[in-house]
Amino acid sequence: MINSTSSSDRTQRTESVPPVVLKSPGLRPETDRFSAANTATLRAALAAQPEIRPEVVARGKALAADPNYPSATVLQRVGAILLNSPDPTENAD
Numbered sequence: 001m002i003n004s005t006s007s008s009d010r011t012q013r014t015e016s017v018p019p020v021v022l023k024s025p026g027l028r029p030e031t032d033r034f035s036a037a038n039t040a041t042l043r044a045a046l047a048a049q050p051e052i053r054p055e056v057v058a059r060g061k062a063l064a065a066d067p068n069y070p071s072a073t074v075l076q077r078v079g080a081i082l083l084n085s086p087d088p089t090e091n092a093d
Contacts, residue, residue, distance in 0.1 A: 063069045
């Protein structure tokens with residue numbers, strides 16, 4: 001049994017993390033093929049990104065220092081998923 005080390009009666013944080021929106025290029029299945037040009041384009045786009053993003057590091061540090069992160073709701077949902085998932089060792093033949 002896992003005992004909770006945090007109080008569940010804490011008030012929820014009012015600030016929220018903005019959602020990450022990923023834009024799909026809308027490729028059709030017949031156009032979704034390997035291409036050396038696509039690989040080069042992807043590598044160029046990755047090379048243009050900074051290796052370390054200070055704003056992301058700062059956000060990670062803030063979350064790590066926050067005793068309410070992740071929220072009790074998130075912890076309960078993850079716990080429920082774990083409890084309801086099958087144990088792969090029980091069906092080992």
